[in-house]
Amino acid sequence: MSQKNPHSKIFILAILSVSIMITTGTAISSALPEMAKSFPNISVAKIDMIATIQQFSVMVTLLLSGIISKKIGIKKTISIGLILTGVAGVFPLFSHNFSLILISRLIVGCGIGLFNSLAITIIDLFYEDPTRSEMLGFRSATEQIGVSILNIIVGMLVLINWHASFLIYLLAFPLLAFFLKVVPEPPIPETNSDKKQRINVSVIIMTLLLALMVACSTSVVIQIPNIVVTDLSKTGAVSSLIISVNTLMGMITGIFFGRVYGFVKKFVLPIGIIFMAIGSLVIVSYHSVLGATIGAIICGISYPLVGSYIFSLVNVIAPEGSETLANSTLLIGANLGSFSTPFFLSELGKLNSLTTQAGPFLTIFWLLIILTVIILIYQLFFQKKTNNQL
Known part of the structure; x- marks a missing residue:
């Protein structure tokens, strides 16, 4: 029962765990110089896009995540986002086609965009101030901790080859399992849709x-x-x-x-x-x-x-x-x-x-x-x- 208590440690960890994957786009930047050697005919600016192009699709799905979550629920929307991030994130491990890798990064952005703002919304729904403000601060710190740890892991994986660096996206699946097990579907409050x-x-x-x-x-x-x-x-x-x-x-x-x-x-x-x-x-x-x-x-x-x-x-x-x-x-x-x-x-x-x-x-x-x-x-x-x- 303690797992369902929003103030229990395991519940707090499960809520915060979603935010670990939000800033993973730039986590693979350490692998880009090695990647550039495999694509000598591709400009440095285009190679660098591997770490940033997902932000374009993030912008699109950010606007859609609220609509989708109202239709299917916040928990399912976050789950779909994590699955997309994990599957598309590891795709470059198996591919040497630059265009397909760029497309996979766009799909990663779609996944992240689905749960980006919802990672804040679920905190708003489960907590009230002053706990809410404290949790929002912890959430921001979790993003930084996640990308910092993943940067170190990428630094070790790139010693194998640049493809191996994308293994970090496998982390999305245990995080998904943890989130699904611990966090129930939060209620979506009624809003005044007439107010523009x-x-x-x-x-x-x-x-x-x-x-x-x-x-x-x-x-x-x-x-x-x-x-x-x-x-x-x-x-x-x-x-x-x-x-x-x-x-x-x-x-x-x-x-x-x-x-x-x-x-x-x-x-x-x-x-x-x-x-x-x-x-x-x-x-x-x-x-x-x-x-x-x-x-x-x-x-x-x-x-x-x-x-x-x-x-x-x-x-x-x-x-x-x-x-x-x-x-x-x-x-x-x-x-x-x-x-x-x-x-x-x-x-x-x-x-x-x-x-x-x-x-x-x-x-x-x-x-x-x-x-x-x-x-x-x-x-x-x-x-x-x-x-x-x-």
Whole structure:
């Protein structure tokens, strides 16, 4: 009976376990340099899409998951998502066809999109504040723990070959079995479907900002393996350890976000952006594994500060009664930022004279410095007049 108690440890673990698979798209980035050797006629930008293209289909199914869950139930929708993620995720283990691998990654995105937002919804349905807020924090940390551990596993599997790296998606099946055994079907509350939701300029601005910061954060995860393997002639195992440290730092920062926000308030936004700028400068300035590691750690502090702050603003910036649409819009922006990262890196690399794999980070540094100045000017000189919490 304790398993059915939402406050029991095993129930909490089962609820959180779903979130382990949400950020697995970029977990295989350490295998991309080795994969590129098998496809010499494919551009680096297209190879990098293996780690991000699933975000495109995530955006589509994010919008559909709510509709589907109302038809068949939340538990079945999450189960279908995990099955799709597991089956399509391991497909590259058996295939050497680049086009088919890209298609399988799109299917992975469909699976993740089905349970992405529902991983938050089931917490909302089973818990009330303050437990709910605590569980949402644990859920965010679970994502970071999952991708960090999987990065390390990928680093070991890539020593076999790049195909073996995709074995990590087999994890979806024991997670599915655990979830099905422990978690019952949560009730879906009745909603007022007559009330039309809308978004405003503030939500759009925050969505664009979130997309940019996710693109910068994902750039670190995607480009570190290229820097380590191509520029520094080290192995994919080394790059996976660096990425794991980056995600662990993100996890720690996310856990302490509440305390940081309580101390610096609205300035947590420019502070978070500055961390990404400084980390990018360190990555591009120090041509060494140590430099890449320190830069990745500093960058890891950034997104949890910016992302958590933006999502915490939803109740303030969204039109009344449109919080759900605002959250979905922000999630779409985040996935769009991740999906566009290979193109983002390619274009930024053209804006300076550096020819190394770390070159795009110099442009990222200057872009974020300019953005920080704009935000600070707004907060210091205009925010007082509008009394807006942005």
